Amino acid sequence: MKERGWKKDVTPYFVFCCFKCNNYSLVKTTQKRKKCLRCGHFHIVTQLESTSEVIKGATAARKRLIELQNSLSLKETGRLPDFSADGDYSISNSSNFDNIYSNKELTKYDFFKMVLRKLDQRFKRFPEHVIYMLAEDHGISKEKVKRFIDICFREGFLKKTQEDLFYIQK
Ligand SMILES: [Zn+2]
Structure with missing residues (x-):
């Protein structure tokens, strides 16, 4: 029988923060350039290495991206972003910004x-x-x-x- 079907996605992605506009993006580590979807800034992918998290698999990377974006949004506006297209997110009223900084990911x-x-x-x-x-x-x-x-x-x-x-x- 032929080997086929579902295979675990281990493609590495950089999850990074745009220095210009603070928006988080993800990009395959093998890609050369990545345009920030929010501000249009072109990032050279090799230069992202030191400031990125490397996450294996597109789904995991996307999940991490949303977590980081949530933290950032909470920090800047006190609100979670409205991902209305996904329908899974609601606005949080939490104003305890300090929680974000006690987060291990971002002191x-x-x-x-x-x-x-x-x-x-x-x-x-x-x-x-x-x-x-x-x-x-x-x-x-x-x-x-x-x-x-x-x-x-x-x-x-x-x-x-x-x-x-x-x-x-x-
Ligand atoms: Zn940007």
Whole structure:
């Protein structure tokens, strides 16, 4: 008898956050480029590796994508996105944003680094006040930003030019 039928899908996908618009997308790791469906930004797939989660199988990747998108939406608006096309999602009234940060997948520090990567993607070199501005826009307090910047320096993630501009060590 011929071997046929259902086969477990183990195709690896990157689930990643668009630095430009913060929208989550997924892409096969073997693909070259991926256009963000929300803002149209073209991502070079090999550059997504360090900031992506690798999920095996299209269904699992899609599930993870929705989880991340939910977290993000909850964080930014206090509401879950309305996936009305799927019909399975309802708006949550939860306003406990701290739960998102205690989530193992995305600590507040990880989130801060994500903000820095977003800055890096857009500006390459950026002054300190822009870090504060953007981080505070995303609900990170001044005290935390200061501490996170220190940690980033100690880790070597963040560097400074002679002109006092920050950049991310590649
Ligand atoms: Zn985008």
